Amino acid sequence: MDIQFNQNEDLNKEQLNFLKxxxxxxxxxxxxxxxxxxxxxGKMLARERIDYLLDKGRPWLxxxxxxxxxxxxxxxxxxxxxxxxxxxxxxxxxxxxxxxxATVKAxxxxxxxxxxxxRAQEIAIKxxxxxxxxxxxxxxxxxxxxxxxxxxxxxxxxxRNNARMSxxxxxxxxxxxxxxxxxxxxxxxxxxxxxxVEGTGSVFLAGSYLVKSAIGEDVDNEILGGATTHxxxxxxxxxxxxxxxxxxxxxxxxxxxxxKPQDAGFDRIKPSVPTLEEKEIYGLLPFSREKPYxxxxxxxxxxxxxxxxxxxxxxxxxxxxxxxxxxxxAVGIVANQRxxxxxxxxxxxxxGVIYSDSADKATRFIxxxxxxxxxxxxxxRYGLYGRQPIGAWWYYKRWGEDxxxxxxxxxx
Numbered sequence: 001m002d003i004q005f006n007q008n009e010d011l012n013k014e015q016l017n018f019l020k021x022x023x024x025x026x027x028x029x030x031x032x033x034x035x036x037x038x039x040x041x042g043k044m045l046a047r048e049r050i051d052y053l054l055d056k057g058r059p060w061l062x063x064x065x066x067x068x069x070x071x072x073x074x075x076x077x078x079x080x081x082x083x084x085x086x087x088x089x090x091x092x093x094x095x096x097x098x099x100x101x102a103t104v105k106a107x108x109x110x111x112x113x114x115x116x117x118x119r120a121q122e123i124a125i126k127x128x129x130x131x132x133x134x135x136x137x138x139x140x141x142x143x144x145x146x147x148x149x150x151x152x153x154x155x156x157x158x159x160r161n162n163a164r165m166s167x168x169x170x171x172x173x174x175x176x177x178x179x180x181x182x183x184x185x186x187x188x189x190x191x192x193x194x195x196x197v198e199g200t201g202s203v204f205l206a207g208s209y210l211v212k213s214a215i216g217e218d219v220d221n222e223i224l225g226g227a228t229t230h231x232x233x234x235x236x237x238x239x240x241x242x243x244x245x246x247x248x249x250x251x252x253x254x255x256x257x258x259x260k261p262q263d264a265g266f267d268r269i270k271p272s273v274p275t276l277e278e279k280e281i282y283g284l285l286p287f288s289r290e291k292p293y294x295x296x297x298x299x300x301x302x303x304x305x306x307x308x309x310x311x312x313x314x315x316x317x318x319x320x321x322x323x324x325x326x327x328x329x330a331v332g333i334v335a336n337q338r339x340x341x342x343x344x345x346x347x348x349x350x351x352g353v354i355y356s357d358s359a360d361k362a363t364r365f366i367x368x369x370x371x372x373x374x375x376x377x378x379x380x381r382y383g384l385y386g387r388q389p390i391g392a393w394w395y396y397k398r399w400g401e402d403x404x405x406x407x408x409x410x411x412x
Contacts, residue, residue, distance in 0.1 A: 005283035012282045026065055026079045030103030038102055043178060043200055044244045046084050046101040049134050053097065053248045055089040062086035063120060068112035075143070078104055081112040085120040090132065091256035096124040099134035102178050107137035109184065111147040114155050121161040130171040130258065132251060135188045136178030155183055162190035173254060175247050176201040176237065179221075193254065195239035197247050198227040203236060271328035275306040292339040292351050295320055299335060302326060308333070311368075316361030317341040318349045323372075332369035334362050 027047060029035065035045055044052065054060055068081040082104040087096055098120050100107035124131045140148050140155065148155045165172055174188030176196040180203045188194050189203065196203070204225035211217055211224065223229060231240040241247040278301045286293055300306040303324035310322040320335045338351040349355055354362075 002283070008285060008287050009283035011287035012285060015287075022069070023065055026069070029079055029101045030105070034103035041200055042243065043102070043136070045103065046099040046134065046136070049177065049244060049248060050084060050086070050088070050097055050099055052245060053088075053090055053132070053134075053251060055092065058089040060086055060088040063123070064116045067116045068110065071112060072110055075110075075141070076105070078110045078112065080104075081116045082107060082110060083113050083116055085116060087123075087129065091252045093130065093255050093258055093261070095130040095132055095255065096120055097132050097134070100137040100178070100184075102136040105138070105141060107178065107184070108139065108141040109137065109148060109155065110141050111144060111154075114148055114158070117158055118153065118161070121158065121165070124170060125161065125165060125168070128168075128170055128261065130173070130255065131165065131191075132255075133172065133174040133188060133191060135174055135176050135180050135184065137181070137184035138179055139182035139184040159186050159190055162187065166190075166192055171258060173251055175251060176203060177244055177247065178202075179207070181205070181207060189236055193239075194237045195241060195247055195250060196227045196230060196237040197244055198240060198242050200244075202226050203230055267330040268328045269325070271325075272304045274301050274303060276301045278302070294339055295335050295337050299324075299333060304328065311365050312361050314344070316355070316358035317343065318351065318353055318355055319358035319362050321362060321365040330372075332365065332372070334365065 029046070038045055050060075063085045065080055065084075068078045072078045080101065082101050084099045084101060085097065087094060089095075090097075098117060121131070123129070162172065172191035172193075174191035174194045176188050176194060178197075178200055180188055180201070182205050185203045185205060199222075202221045202225045204221070206214070208219050208221050208224055211219055227237070227240045230236040231238075239247075239250060241250060281298055281301050284293060284297050284301075296308070299308055299320065299322075303326060305325075308322045308324045310320065312321065318337050318341055320333070320337050322333050324331055324333060336352045336354075340351055341349050343349060343357070349358075
């Protein structure tokens with residue numbers, strides 16, 4: 001029995017359970033009381049809308065679920081930055097979904113809400129993903145507007161991206177499923193198609209209470225900017241629906257009639273499972289990441305058939321490079337060797353440090369990958385020889401069915 005293996009396994013699984021518990025708290029949004037209020041209005045919750053919209057049994061990759069965690073506590077917190085974003089399949093087509101969570105401060109925009117929306121748009125632009133906005137927002141959180149509006153990468157950048165995506169032929173569909181007030185009203189209307197739900201959806205710069213206080217006029221929100229007003233009088237919205245589900249059904253129908261996406265050109269064969277047990281990674285990966293370990297043992301439990309075609313195996317040994325397959329897709333791999341190695345010159349090289357020979361090797365390999373066009377590569381690094389540690393960094397290109405999409409994700 002390997003005591004160290006068992007300790008690693010227990011501690012890593014404990015961390016995984018901790019993460020799952022944190023995510024469950026985030027998924028609850030603004031809490032049960034706020035959820036009940038939304039239900040009383042006849043509305044589905046943000047995650048319920050996404051679940052209904054997406055193809056059943058297909059992958060859903062949520063992005064930024066822990067965004068804004070531990071922030072804005074003086075304002076009551078902002079779980080997941082008040083917006084759910086991710087990549088999923090709608091009528092067989094991979095797309096980016098952005099859904100305001102009205103249980104979190106009525107879907108108001110905090111500074112991190114802006115950052116998360118911009119990141120979702122950035123991924124969609126790079127990978128030419130259609131974007132579906134499920135809008136239900138009270139607009140900018142005014143007490144923090146000085147951190148939301150003024151800069152180049154702040155709130156108004158979203159509208160620039162709306163225009164840019166439309167000009168590039170990236171489809172944007174917006175469903176107005178709740179209040180869309182002030183700044184929150186621009187995003188759906190700048191989309192290619194806008195639909196609205198009767199009785200709950202509304203679009204205006206200021207609500208009926210502000211109109212009353214400003215000019216003394218009594219008007220309800222439905223007349224001011226409801227479904228009938230915008231579908232039959234102003235012409236701002238294109239479709240009107242009686243409830244959330246019929247609205248989401250219409251989105252699925254539209255997505256089913258989009259033209260075929262451009263193929264990314266990646267190579268895929270029938271997937272096979274690793275020959276080595278994947279779950280052993282829990283025990284092989286030290287709980288303290290500073291401890292040395294053999295990175296090949298990790299890689300071979302991720303690749304199809306545990307088969308790695310290693311590049312320059314005897315040179316620049318502090319970095320491992322090679323080709324393999326993940327779920328059938330051809331991938332290039334760049335990974336730090338985490339144990340101490342000895343070069344042919346007799347030099348002892350610390351695991352996780354990038355030396356000149358390993359940097360040269362990785363650069364040449366990445367250039368080769370660009371020629372071969374594999375699906376992507378990933379790496380984790382901790383420092384440069386003779387320089388200050390640079391922290392952890394990873395980069396990974398993700399793929400879709402039939403090679404239709406390239407997802408790029410990085411973390412500093």
